[in-house]
Amino acid sequence: MNASPAGALRNRGLGRPIRALLLAALLVGLLILPRLVTPYKLLTFTSVLCLALMAQGWNFIGGYTGFAAFGNVAFFGIGAYTTGLLMLSRWRIPFFPALLAGALLAAAVAALIGLPILRLKGHYFAIATLGVAEALREIAGAWDSLTEGATGIDLPVRSDSAFFYYVALGLVALGLLTTQRLEKSKLGYGWVAIREDQDAARMLGIPTTLFKVAAYALSAVFAAFAGGIVAYQNIHVAPNDFFKIEYTLQMIIACVIGGSGTVWGPLIGASIYQLLSTFFWSHFLELHPTVLGGIIVLFVVFLPRGLMDLLRRWRSGQRIGRDMLLANIRASRIE
Amino acid sequence: MTSAELGQIAVNAVLLSGILALVALGFSLVWGIMNIVNLSHGAFIVLGAYLAFGLHEALRIDPFVSVPVSMAALFALGYLVQKSLINQIIRAPLLATFLLTFGLEILIVNLINFFFKADTRSVTLSYSGKGLELGAVRIPYVRLGALLVSLGLVLALGAFLNRSRLGRAIRATGMDIDAARLTGVKVGTIYAATFGIGAALAGAAGSLLSMVVPFDPNLGGTYTERAFVICVLGGLGNVVNVLIGAAIYAFVEVFVGARLPALSQAVTFGILVIVLVLRPQGIAGRSAS
Numbered sequence: 247m248n249a250s251p252a253g254a255l256r257n258r259g260l261g262r263p264i265r266a267l268l269l270a271a272l273l274v275g276l277l278i279l280p281r282l283v284t285p286y287k288l289l290t291f292t293s294v295l296c297l298a299l300m301a302q303g304w305n306f307i308g309g310y311t312g313f314a315a316f317g318n319v320a321f322f323g324i325g326a327y328t329t330g331l332l333m334l335s336r337w338r339i340p341f342f343p344a345l346l347a348g349a350l351l352a353a354a355v356a357a358l359i360g361l362p363i364l365r366l367k368g369h370y371f372a373i374a375t376l377g378v379a380e381a382l383r384e385i386a387g388a389w390d391s392l393t394e395g396a397t398g399i400d401l402p403v404r405s406d407s408a409f410f411y412y413v414a415l416g417l418v419a420l421g422l423l424t425t426q427r428l429e430k431s432k433l434g435y436g437w438v439a440i441r442e443d444q445d446a447a448r449m450l451g452i453p454t455t456l457f458k459v460a461a462y463a464l465s466a467v468f469a470a471f472a473g474g475i476v477a478y479q480n481i482h483v484a485p486n487d488f489f490k491i492e493y494t495l496q497m498i499i500a501c502v503i504g505g506s507g508t509v510w511g512p513l514i515g516a517s518i519y520q521l522l523s524t525f526f527w528s529h530f531l532e533l534h535p536t537v538l539g540g541i542i543v544l545f546v547v548f549l550p551r552g553l554m555d556l557l558r559r560w561r562s563g564q565r566i567g568r569d570m571l572l573a574n575i576r577a578s579r580i581e
Numbered sequence: 582m583t584s585a586e587l588g589q590i591a592v593n594a595v596l597l598s599g600i601l602a603l604v605a606l607g608f609s610l611v612w613g614i615m616n617i618v619n620l621s622h623g624a625f626i627v628l629g630a631y632l633a634f635g636l637h638e639a640l641r642i643d644p645f646v647s648v649p650v651s652m653a654a655l656f657a658l659g660y661l662v663q664k665s666l667i668n669q670i671i672r673a674p675l676l677a678t679f680l681l682t683f684g685l686e687i688l689i690v691n692l693i694n695f696f697f698k699a700d701t702r703s704v705t706l707s708y709s710g711k712g713l714e715l716g717a718v719r720i721p722y723v724r725l726g727a728l729l730v731s732l733g734l735v736l737a738l739g740a741f742l743n744r745s746r747l748g749r750a751i752r753a754t755g756m757d758i759d760a761a762r763l764t765g766v767k768v769g770t771i772y773a774a775t776f777g778i779g780a781a782l783a784g785a786a787g788s789l790l791s792m793v794v795p796f797d798p799n800l801g802g803t804y805t806e807r808a809f810v811i812c813v814l815g816g817l818g819n820v821v822n823v824l825i826g827a828a829i830y831a832f833v834e835v836f837v838g839a840r841l842p843a844l845s846q847a848v849t850f851g852i853l854v855i856v857l858v859l860r861p862q863g864i865a866g867r868s869a870s
Contacts, residue, residue, distance in 0.1 A: 314676045362858045368675050369618045373809050374857050377850030380806075384847040495683065502680060532695055539688030546681045547666065550673050578673035580769050 276415060280408035288407045292479065294520045295414035296472040300497035301504070301512030302421035303468030308498065309506030310434060311461040312441030313364065314372040317379030318469050319493040321352040323386065325470025326477035326488045327393060328352075330401045333478075341404075345474040352470035353463040360462040364455065367444075376491070383489030398484030401477060410479045417471050418513060424464075425509045437461055438507070469497070503545055505554025514553055548574055585717035590835055592718050598824075598831035599728035600789055601807060602735050605815075606823050607782030608808035610738075613817040614755035614775050616675075617667065620682040622808055623801020624689035625655055625780045629787020630702075630796050631693060637704050637791075644704055644788045645726055651784040659780025664773040671772070686801070693798040703795040727789040734785055738778070739820035751775050807834075810853050 280288055300322060307315045328348035332339040339347070363374040387396045428434045436457045439447035448454045477483045496519065497512075504515025526537045548571045549556065560566055604626065611619045629651040633644035642650075662685065670677045712721035742748035754761040754771045762768050786804075790796060807830065815826020830849075837848045 308676070312674070314679060316679075363854065366857055369612070369616075369679075370813070370857055372618070372675075372679065373813070374854050376806075377853050381847040381850045384844055388843045388847075498676070498680065502676070533691065535687050535691035536695070539684040539686070539691065542684030543666065543681055543688070546673075546677050546684065547669050550670065550677055575669045578671065578677070579669045580671045580772065 280411055285407040288411050289479075290520065290524060292407065292411045292414050292475075294517050295411070295418050296476055297496055297500055297520060298418050298513045298516035299414065299421060299468050299472040299475075300493065301500040301516050302418070302425060303465040303472075304497045304501050305425065305465075305506055305508075305512050306428075306437070306461040306468075307458075307465040309501055309508070309511070310429075310437040310441065311458060312437075313458065313462075314368070315375045315462070315465065316372040316494055316498075317375030317377070318465060318497060319489055319491060320375075320379040320382045321356060321466035321469035322473035322476075322493055323379075323382060323485075323489040324352045324355060324466075325349060325473030326483050327386065327399075327473075328470070329474035330399050330477045330483045331392070333401055334399060341474075341478060345471065348474045349467045349470040352466040352473075356463045356466035357459050360459045361455070364458045364462060376494075379489060379491070379494065383485050386485040386489060393485070396485060398482055398487075401481050401483065403481055404478060407479075410475055414472075414475050417468075417475075421468055422509060422513065429509060433457060433460060441507075499542055499545075501552075502550075503552055505552030508552070508554040511552055511554045518553070550574060550578070588716075588718045590839055591832075592720060594828075594831045594835040596720070596724040596728050597835060598828045599731035600786055600793065601811060601831055602824050602827035603731040603782060603786040603789070604804050605808040605811035605827055606735055606738060606820065607779035607786075608805070609812045609815075609817055609823050610751075610782070611776055611779040612812060614751055615671065615772055617671070617678045617682070617776075618809065619776075619779065620679065620805055621662075621685040621689060622682075622779070622783050623803070623805035624686045624693075625659065625783035625801075626787040626790065626804050627690065627693060627796070627798055627801040628658070629655055629784030630791040630800065631697060631787075632784065633788035633791040634702050634704055643706060644792050645730065648730065648785050648788045651788040652781040655784030656777040656781040658777075660773045660777035662780075663776035664769070667776065668769050668772055686805075690798050690801065697798065699797055699799075701795045701797045702791075704791045706792060709792070723792045727793055730789060731786070734782065735820055735824065738782070742820075747771075747774065751778075810849060813853055813857060 279291060283291070300318065303321070304315060304318050307313050307318075325345070325348035328351050329341070329344045332344035332347055333341060359378055363371060363378070366374055386393050389395070393399065436447065436452045436454075439450065439452055440454055440457060444454060473488065477488070480487075500515035500519045501512050502515065503518055504511030504513065506512075522541060523534075523538060526534045530537055545552075551574075556566060559570065564570070604622075607625075608619060608622045611617050611622075632651045632654060633647050636642040636647045636650065637644060666685075667678060667681060670681060706723065708722050710721075712719050713725070742752055750761070750766045750771055751774065753764070754766055754768055754775075758768055761771075790800070794800075811823065811826040811830045813826075814829050815822035815824070833849060833852060834845065837845045841848060
């Protein structure tokens with residue numbers, strides 16, 4: 247971006263070896279974490295990872311493809327219920343196959359409802375997805391013979407917090423790899439083309455429907471993974487806990503804070519969001535949502551492209567400061 | 582279902598559609614003119630309800646009388662919010678306004694929760710339980726009054742948008758922002774005024790609702806959803822579309838609520854998705870931008 251020679255000289259990108267070293271240190275730290283903290287503390291880290299999973303999923307449809315999906319909690323709930331019900335079923339299916347089945351079912355549902363609603367644009371798509379999620383919540387609450395209605399289902403107990411942590415960590419790594427691979431693939435470039443101009447993308451020969459459905463189904467897969475893990479960890483699955491709109495918002499906010507349409511954004515955003523949330527929870531118990539709402543507002547106004555954008559600017563040698571924040575506003579304000 | 586029950590259901594639907602039209606009108610105006618889906622609309626409704634409640638508790642003012650007070654207060658708040666916050670990000674991608682207004686919703690609802698607690702409130706008036714008896718069908722005075730006030734405000738807004746200078750400027754900005762600016766319209770101020778009017782209508786709806794239904798700080802969310810569904814059903818564009826959308830929605834909600842209460846939202850949203858896919862411009866609308 248910065249064309250001046252001085253800008254090129256001040257390039258602050260880290261060298262490849264240093265970056266690899268940092269990554270390795272982070273990985274080792276994450277792997278031995280369960281030995282360092284109490285099982286209770288570990289729960290917080292697992293919930294960061296689950297939020298990151300959902301945000302990674304949302305990133306495909308919302309970040310790369312640019313469709314404001316406002317009902318991804320539907321797939322979280324499908325994953326949770328499928329995992330739970332299969333484990334409780336006559337066949338006593340073990341956790342991992344059940345989790346995978348949940349993800350596949352979520353992807354199938356996403357493809358099925360995606361075909362009609364991905365034709366909608368903008369707000370209409372957003373609210374249609376919200377509607378689907380709300381409808382699924384009611385169906386889960388009313389379908390007594392399958393889901394035990396509003397009471398919910400109880401899964402077998404497994405009180406091994408390190409297990410859940412490692413499963414979530416592995417899946418987040420899978421999410422990072424998938425995103426990184428796809429970002430530079432035909433599919434990834436196609437998504438970005440659709441985000442920038444859907445009609446132009448179609449004219450270039452990109453099969454837009456197929457690509458959009460792929461992004462939506464992929465977003466469902468990761469949300470369902472998170473749902474399955476949270477279900478098994480919490481033991482109890484009920485419609486109002488697993489289909490609540492807060493989850494959808496959290497994954498979007500995590501993505502936006504970190505930087506949507508980037509590989510690392512969802513994970514970074516999820517960590518920061520959970521950190522802030524836990525902090526405000528312990529310091530301003532009653533006004534906690536007010537502070538959170540305020541943070542959302544500040545981020546949207548001042549850093550609409552998230553922390554990854556900040557990092558990118560820092561690495562290319564641009565000055566970070568008031569001017570940059572004001573420039574962010576100037577780009578999208580109206581006098 | 583007997584004919585008396587059917588009659589009562591139909592009357593209930595008509596009574597409900599008035600307030601719903603008022604709720605949806607402000608939402609539709611903000612959406613149609615500025616392309617903002619205002620997720621904090623529900624919070625403005627709740628603020629209106631608590632204002633009416635507070636004025637009734639402290640000064641014994643009938644909420645029908647305090648409607649203008651609510652409208653003025655909410656207009657000021659909406660004007661400020663648009664001017665200081667939303668105008669800053671209005672040209673960013675759609676998700677920005679979505680998240681911003683949702684952040685505001687969380688913030689306002691939590692603040693109301695903090696000051697008033699989550700207790701369920703209602704405004705009870707001397708004539709609250711009374712109503713007209715037409716054979717087997719009952720029409721409570723409060724609901725009838727709310728219907729009349731709502732319809733009055735809806736028609737007044739229609740006239741305002743068509744006749745007044747400010748109303749025409751608002752419509753011109755909605756049609757073509759650059760052309761409006763060229764003719765000397767101050768777009769930022771018009772936007773602020775539009776959002777303020779939307780909030781004022783929400784405040785009026787909240788004041789009326791305070792007499793009609795018991796409420797708590799979380800009342801608003803469902804009304805934001807309803808407003809959206811009504812706008813989709815009717816299509817954006819003018820006051821008549823909103824009235825048609827509200828009438829259709831009210832009948833669906835009342836009938837489904839009477840037959841399948843557990844699945845009322847699933848049915849409503851099912852209809853919504855079908856309408857969206859088959860007729861994205863709405864049942865009554867020509868073309869929604």
